[in-house]
Amino acid sequence: MLKKHNFGAGPCILPPSVMEQAAQAVINWRGMGLSILEVSHRSPEFEDVVLKTQLLVRDLLSVPDHYSVMFLQGGASTQFAMVPMNFLGAEKKAAYLDTGYFAQKAIKEAKLFGKVDVIASSKDKDYAYIPGSFNHDKQSAYLHCTSNNTIEGTEMFDFPKESVPLICDMSSDIFSREINITDFDLIYAGAQKNMGPAGMTLVIAKNEFINLAKKEIPSMMDYRIFRDNMSMYNTPPVFSIYVAMLNLLWLKDQGGVSGIAQKNIAKAKLLYAEIDRNPLFYGTADVGHRSRMNITFLAINKEVEVGFLKFAAEQGIVGIKGYRTVGGFRASLYNALPISSVEVLVNAMSSFEKMYSEKTVLELE
Amino acid sequence: MLKKHNFGAGPCILPPSVMEQAAQAVINWRGMGLSILEVSHRSPEFEDVVLKTQLLVRDLLSVPDHYSVMFLQGGASTQFAMVPMNFLGAEKKAAYLDTGYFAQKAIKEAKLFGKVDVIASSKDKDYAYIPGSFNHDKQSAYLHCTSNNTIEGTEMFDFPKESVPLICDMSSDIFSREINITDFDLIYAGAQKNMGPAGMTLVIAKNEFINLAKKEIPSMMDYRIFRDNMSMYNTPPVFSIYVAMLNLLWLKDQGGVSGIAQKNIAKAKLLYAEIDRNPLFYGTADVGHRSRMNITFLAINKEVEVGFLKFAAEQGIVGIKGYRTVGGFRASLYNALPISSVEVLVNAMSSFEKMYSEKTVLELE
Numbered sequence: 153m154l155k156k157h158n159f160g161a162g163p164c165i166l167p168p169s170v171m172e173q174a175a176q177a178v179i180n181w182r183g184m185g186l187s188i189l190e191v192s193h194r195s196p197e198f199e200d201v202v203l204k205t206q207l208l209v210r211d212l213l214s215v216p217d218h219y220s221v222m223f224l225q226g227g228a229s230t231q232f233a234m235v236p237m238n239f240l241g242a243e244k245k246a247a248y249l250d251t252g253y254f255a256q257k258a259i260k261e262a263k264l265f266g267k268v269d270v271i272a273s274s275k276d277k278d279y280a281y282i283p284g285s286f287n288h289d290k291q292s293a294y295l296h297c298t299s300n301n302t303i304e305g306t307e308m309f310d311f312p313k314e315s316v317p318l319i320c321d322m323s324s325d326i327f328s329r330e331i332n333i334t335d336f337d338l339i340y341a342g343a344q345k346n347m348g349p350a351g352m353t354l355v356i357a358k359n360e361f362i363n364l365a366k367k368e369i370p371s372m373m374d375y376r377i378f379r380d381n382m383s384m385y386n387t388p389p390v391f392s393i394y395v396a397m398l399n400l401l402w403l404k405d406q407g408g409v410s411g412i413a414q415k416n417i418a419k420a421k422l423l424y425a426e427i428d429r430n431p432l433f434y435g436t437a438d439v440g441h442r443s444r445m446n447i448t449f450l451a452i453n454k455e456v457e458v459g460f461l462k463f464a465a466e467q468g469i470v471g472i473k474g475y476r477t478v479g480g481f482r483a484s485l486y487n488a489l490p491i492s493s494v495e496v497l498v499n500a501m502s503s504f505e506k507m508y509s510e511k512t513v514l515e516l517e
Numbered sequence: 518m519l520k521k522h523n524f525g526a527g528p529c530i531l532p533p534s535v536m537e538q539a540a541q542a543v544i545n546w547r548g549m550g551l552s553i554l555e556v557s558h559r560s561p562e563f564e565d566v567v568l569k570t571q572l573l574v575r576d577l578l579s580v581p582d583h584y585s586v587m588f589l590q591g592g593a594s595t596q597f598a599m600v601p602m603n604f605l606g607a608e609k610k611a612a613y614l615d616t617g618y619f620a621q622k623a624i625k626e627a628k629l630f631g632k633v634d635v636i637a638s639s640k641d642k643d644y645a646y647i648p649g650s651f652n653h654d655k656q657s658a659y660l661h662c663t664s665n666n667t668i669e670g671t672e673m674f675d676f677p678k679e680s681v682p683l684i685c686d687m688s689s690d691i692f693s694r695e696i697n698i699t700d701f702d703l704i705y706a707g708a709q710k711n712m713g714p715a716g717m718t719l720v721i722a723k724n725e726f727i728n729l730a731k732k733e734i735p736s737m738m739d740y741r742i743f744r745d746n747m748s749m750y751n752t753p754p755v756f757s758i759y760v761a762m763l764n765l766l767w768l769k770d771q772g773g774v775s776g777i778a779q780k781n782i783a784k785a786k787l788l789y790a791e792i793d794r795n796p797l798f799y800g801t802a803d804v805g806h807r808s809r810m811n812i813t814f815l816a817i818n819k820e821v822e823v824g825f826l827k828f829a830a831e832q833g834i835v836g837i838k839g840y841r842t843v844g845g846f847r848a849s850l851y852n853a854l855p856i857s858s859v860e861v862l863v864n865a866m867s868s869f870e871k872m873y874s875e876k877t878v879l880e881l882e
Contacts (some may be wrong), residue, residue: 156550159559163755169550171543176568178540185521185833187536189760193523225590225716226737229751233735261735299553335540344752349554351590351716351754370598372591386594389716391527391756395554410532468550471557 157493159483160471161302163344167488170398181466182302183298188394193387200393208400214411215333222378223393224353228323229344232261233374239293240266247271247288250278252301254342279304281438292316300325302476305448311335317361325445329413346487351389412487419485419494420444426498432456432505450480460504467500522858524848525836526667528709532853533762553759558752566759573765577774580698587743588758589718592707594687597626599738600663603730604658605631612636612653617644617666632863644669646803657681665690668840670813671806676700682726690810694778702726711852713761716754777852784850784859797821797870815845825869832865
């Protein structure tokens with residue numbers, strides 16, 4: 153069978169060794185004679201998985217002791233509402249950076265709970281950059297940002313150093329590069345990119361910050377409940393957490409976050425170089441704000457767009473169709489994507505260029 | 518290896534054929550050369566899974582067209598808050614039946630949103646029965662009940678025929694017996710019993726009822742958002758939905774809900790007969806309200822309790838330790854548990870009785 157190169161934006165590629173271990177656990181986990189799908193979440197074996205996954209997150213991201221690591225459900229979309237439900241009230245306001253589609257969704261949900269100051273936006277240039285400077289009221293309950301804009305293909309490399317609590321949606325670049333956890337008061341991320349399969353959400357939060365949360369909120373929306381119950385207030389997404397553990401163990405074997413970051417930089421460099429070189433394609437994001445995870449680019453015309461999508465599919469390249477609002481192509485280079493797959497894509501782009509110019513010559517004759 | 522008989526209360530046993538298909542899909546799904554864990558939720562192949570799972574739910578439970586079938590995350594615990602967030606307000610009140618631990622959790626969350634009338638409770642007898650009669654204000658926004666009390670081992674066989682919308686938590690007995698969907702305005706169920714693995718929640722709701730929901734609620738707590746986006750407003754729990762589809766296909770092969778209900782009745786009858794016959798054990802629930810899914814029973818003394826738990830484990834019997842508030846034993850007889858496993862348990866109980874009486878005789882000599 154044709155080998156597939158999965159550039160999908162999420163749920164995304166995970167390492168083959170993780171898939172194999174996960175499949176084995178579905179049949180017979182730890183030789184217990186039970187599937188991971190039928191094991192009690194209160195069993196000592198699964199409690200060990202939750203603890204180990206927490207410790208791996210702490211280790212890989214250097215999470216200090218005064219921060220909690222929690223596993224929730226509902227993805228970043230639930231966090232868009234859970235953050236303001238905990239920290240914003242009718243009498244308060246929060247500052248938001250508008251850097252794209254998902255930042256806007258976060259803003260929309262926050263407005264249900266209190267006043268929202270959109271302190272900067274890159275909407276004027278179709279979100280092709282990250283706003284560089286902005287002011288906000290020092291009385292804001294928090295400042296919310298999105299570290300990587302999955303759809304628009306931009307990434308923040310500098311984070312605001314402000315006097316208010318900083319909250320960041322890191323859904324699509326967490327574990328892809330080194331970050332300084334203490335720059336943030338709360339980080340959240342849907343797992344289905346670099347952490348594991350869909351169905352769980354990671355939250356890392358400073359304890360003294362989540363202690364400020366409102367008192368009268370639903371248990372399943374209360375960070376303190378997840379913290380105080382080791383993410384097991386109710387039945388957690390057992391399989392997703394288990395596969396995340398396997399994937400984080402794999403990441404540790406890759407030299408951890410600093411090791412994978414070097415590989416991610418090399419992969420992104422390779423593809424951006426081809427985009428910049430190849431006359432048939434051009435990037436959409438401003439050069440200084442280009443994402444290393446989600447690389448968005450357009451074709452010079454519709455014929456190239458349609459033709460290349462077909463040609464790429466014939467090479468086993470999957471998931472490069474751009475999001476409908478941006479169009480063109482999006483190649484997601486998550487941790488588990490090998491550089492050999494990026495080479496296949498780059499070669500396909502240059503082969504297509506050759507074919508296209510020959511065809512054009514042919515048509516001119 | 519010793520064959521395991523999994524009586525766990527959830528996440529629980531699923532059919533071996535489902536585990537095998539799920540494991541295969543983790544390696545290579547539909548021969549696509551991709552794992553089910555790395556497939557886009559927007560791919561036509563996965564959209565087909567969501568649609569097929571919806572249709573299976575409709576088929577198996579005879580869900581009429583004016584009801585919607587939705588897949589959410591967060592389990593019943595999230596529904597405890599989502600129901601009142603949608604339908605209860607400070608100026609309204611809702612009626613709740615207090616039939617046990619999870620009913621109480623639902624009541625606690627509802628109180629955050631409006632006035633709660635607990636119209637009947639079986640707390641006076643440690644929740645060993647389902648209250649038979651009750652009155653409630655006809656102005657209530659809804660009446661909430663729990664069809665099966667997983668911890669206390671009771672089950673409702675008659676549902677209130679009232680003039681207000683009826684909402685039911687069916688987490689632990691949905692798909693185990695025939696129900697009349699039109700008796701209810703909204704049904705919810707954590708999937709990790711008879712539907713699939715942990716990580717998804719089923720909601721079946723009458724469209725005209727969910728249209729009454731409050732307007733200004735978070736998107737991820739709004740039933741209309743899930744209905745109008747085919748449960749794909751954001752990334753759904755892909756693998757859990759896929760395995761649920763496999764499991765519901767299996768259920769259809771078993772003769773559907775009416776077919777499995779006959780088997781469930783036979784399994785429960787067999788175990789209750791042994792509990793009633795064996796002088797070492799006794800049931801905790803009132804006979805008329807005994808659950809067919811979660812069978813709770815106690816030992817006559819601590820020695821029998823500890824000894825039988827050890828003896829049962831030696832026979833490969835897993836997950837029969839009772840919940841801490843009830844103690845003793847709980848054997849969950851979910852759909853996928855074969856009657857042969859119940860026979861193993863019943864035989865273990867009678868063998869233990871024999872051993873125990875011989876030992877007692879020995880000690881007396």
